[in-house]
Amino acid sequence: METEVKLMKGNEALAEAAIQAKCDAYFGYPITPQSEVLEYLAREMPGRYGIPLQAESEVAAINMIYGAAGAGGRVMTSSSSPGISLMQEGISYIAAAELPCLLVNVNRGGPGLGTIQPSQGDYFQSVKGGGHGDYHLIVLAPSSVQEMADFVFLGFELADKYRNPVLILSDGAIGQMMEKVTFPQHEIVKPQKPWATTGKSPYKERNIITSLHIQPEKMEEVNLRLTEKYKKISENEIRYEEIQTEDAEYLLVAYGLSARISHKVVELAREKGIKAGLLRPISLYPYPYDVINKLADKVKHILTVELNAGQMIEDVRLAVNGKVPVSHYGRMGGIIPGPDEILKNLETYIK
Amino acid sequence: MQEETLINKEISEDAKTEQVCIEEEYELVYERPYTLVDRHMHYCPGCAHSTVHKLLMEVVQELDIQDKTVGVAPVGCSVFAYDYLDIDMQEAAHGRATAVATGIKRILPHRYVFTYQGDGDLAAIGTAETIHTINRGENITIIFINNAVYGMTSGQMAPTTLSGMKTTTSPYGRDTKTMGHPLKIGNLIAQLPGAFYVTRTAVNSPLNVRKTKKALLNAFKYQQLDKGTSFVEVVGNCPSNWKMTPLQTQDFLTNEMLKVYPLGDIKLPAPEDLVNLDIEEGVV
Numbered sequence A: 001m002e003t004e005v006k007l008m009k010g011n012e013a014l015a016e017a018a019i020q021a022k023c024d025a026y027f028g029y030p031i032t033p034q035s036e037v038l039e040y041l042a043r044e045m046p047g048r049y050g051i052p053l054q055a056e057s058e059v060a061a062i063n064m065i066y067g068a069a070g071a072g073g074r075v076m077t078s079s080s081s082p083g084i085s086l087m088q089e090g091i092s093y094i095a096a097a098e099l100p101c102l103l104v105n106v107n108r109g110g111p112g113l114g115t116i117q118p119s120q121g122d123y124f125q126s127v128k129g130g131g132h133g134d135y136h137l138i139v140l141a142p143s144s145v146q147e148m149a150d151f152v153f154l155g156f157e158l159a160d161k162y163r164n165p166v167l168i169l170s171d172g173a174i175g176q177m178m179e180k181v182t183f184p185q186h187e188i189v190k191p192q193k194p195w196a197t198t199g200k201s202p203y204k205e206r207n208i209i210t211s212l213h214i215q216p217e218k219m220e221e222v223n224l225r226l227t228e229k230y231k232k233i234s235e236n237e238i239r240y241e242e243i244q245t246e247d248a249e250y251l252l253v254a255y256g257l258s259a260r261i262s263h264k265v266v267e268l269a270r271e272k273g274i275k276a277g278l279l280r281p282i283s284l285y286p287y288p289y290d291v292i293n294k295l296a297d298k299v300k301h302i303l304t305v306e307l308n309a310g311q312m313i314e315d316v317r318l319a320v321n322g323k324v325p326v327s328h329y330g331r332m333g334g335i336i337p338g339p340d341e342i343l344k345n346l347e348t349y350i351k
Numbered sequence B: 001m002q003e004e005t006l007i008n009k010e011i012s013e014d015a016k017t018e019q020v021c022i023e024e025e026y027e028l029v030y031e032r033p034y035t036l037v038d039r040h041m042h043y044c045p046g047c048a049h050s051t052v053h054k055l056l057m058e059v060v061q062e063l064d065i066q067d068k069t070v071g072v073a074p075v076g077c078s079v080f081a082y083d084y085l086d087i088d089m090q091e092a093a094h095g096r097a098t099a100v101a102t103g104i105k106r107i108l109p110h111r112y113v114f115t116y117q118g119d120g121d122l123a124a125i126g127t128a129e130t131i132h133t134i135n136r137g138e139n140i141t142i143i144f145i146n147n148a149v150y151g152m153t154s155g156q157m158a159p160t161t162l163s164g165m166k167t168t169t170s171p172y173g174r175d176t177k178t179m180g181h182p183l184k185i186g187n188l189i190a191q192l193p194g195a196f197y198v199t200r201t202a203v204n205s206p207l208n209v210r211k212t213k214k215a216l217l218n219a220f221k222y223q224q225l226d227k228g229t230s231f232v233e234v235v236g237n238c239p240s241n242w243k244m245t246p247l248q249t250q251d252f253l254t255n256e257m258l259k260v261y262p263l264g265d266i267k268l269p270a271p272e273d274l275v276n277l278d279i280e281e282g283v284v
């Protein structure tokens, strides 16, 4: 069968992918720049697949996710920065109770109410916790409309595989831009969820979804089990893209929207005879520390490009472990730097 | 009692006839429902939570819906309800029980879904979820234990705390001018079109225990109709944090609590909505 090529907004491609991935229910609350997801699903889900529900708040939405995921559903919510902040208690509960689900943050500028323009200011919140306690989300960062769609399928798959919430960390630009996109034609197979609360049959023990472990020993046991799981995820699920890194002397590290721009920076630099390369982390948790560490052996300088005050740079520095200098270039407030501007900054590090 | 003495004597004389004698002399009128786990509860002596747990599980047994019931217990003294109720359950964040129940019911529309919430949970931190869940008419049963304090966190003021009532955070008595008024959330939500059945009961006397059970039975049966939310408020007690003996709480409940929270139906289903439902016997 020939795959149809469509021209779609990032947010709409993501929403369409949710239907095609047989998402059983979507719970969300409007916020710019991602309201298209809720609007698209409110329009398209009825009669095709799944239940859309506009919740009274992001707090309610994330707790509906908890209940629905615990009942065995394949479920998703999306929001933008302030709404994701509001969800954090629920996300911590979901991670603790090991409920598979897909979360989407179409990152806008902050702190506070901030701006509706694109930003990568939620990096720390996404990969370092966000909510309380020791937990991790699997975090995927799309840099194109195609990846907005692809990561929905991948996200649900990883969520089920590890019984862990997966976060797609996008931004206002990727969400709003229009590009060509195709959808996979493969059949969707959802795994059995024998742990779900669907009603206790007389032949089995009751299923309980909880994150409460009042005995310290029991709580630590759960913490250790989760830690073990995160280790396994780190071993198996690191994703990244390398662009012209083989002979690179100057390495850019960027994800999502800033990786798109940095790609262009690499091209411009090469035209000028500067051997630049780009490492694009696709999974932000787990993070490609080892890859960056190895690249640090070959390059003279590393520049991280982020639409924030410098957040991912901390992970890059951890990876580099002092081998070469690492610097940051970024704009904030919803301002997207052009490739020339970034190249100019890169050139200041070239001796 | 004469009969008892007789049996005891016979048992000691001949163990073999023990069973026979008990069967002859006693008619089995009550036993723990099989849906209630056989273990000690952590609730303080005289606390309403344990009575309501038992009634709830009697209802699940009588309706024969153990395999079709999913419960939600949020943070509060009853957060450990899943240790006692032998059904599938989810523990919810403080205040979010009805949102969690909404998620469950949307995925499993043919299951009986209920929440079991305290007043702090349902009428303070979770007020928005309470109102909007009922406003959507989610086809679930909400069981609301109104004991006028935060039991689990040791007796702070609740939205339902009576005017003038002393708690650890209203040590001079609740001053309604600065601390708000006792919130009659049952009356408030009864105004919503999505509320199908709203009633207020108590478990302070054998009669009221029976009435509470009947209310719970009906509230569960109404889920067969998919006409809206059923809401059973049980005016409870908290001997530990009211700083009273269980018996003293009975007086306080009768003399103070029920004046502010009078018992009885607040909203009843329209008779035409109940045509196909046998609300006495329990089966459609």
Ligand SMILES: Cc1ncc(C[n+]2csc(CCOP(=O)(O)OP(=O)(O)O)c2C)c(N)n1
Pocket (backbone or CB within 6 Å): B075, B076, B077, B078, B094, B117, B118, B119, B120, B121, B122, B145, B147, B149, B150, B151, B152, B153, B158
């Ligand atoms: C977000 C959050 N805030 C506060 C608490 C602390 N907390 C636990 S239970 C509770 C009050 C419970 O009171 P109620 O709902 O009336 O139930 P009861 O124990 O009286 O049955 C509070 C404030 C919490 N667990 N989570």
Ligand code: SF4
Pocket (backbone or CB within 6 Å): B042, B043, B044, B046, B047, B048, B049, B077, B147, B151, B152, B237, B238, B239, B240, B241
């Ligand atoms: S603290 Fe109060 S509500 Fe909690 S179990 Fe004890 S008596 Fe019951």
Ligand SMILES: [Mg+2]
Pocket (backbone or CB within 6 Å): B118, B119, B120, B145, B146, B147, B148, B149, B150, B151, B158
């Ligand atoms: Mg209470």
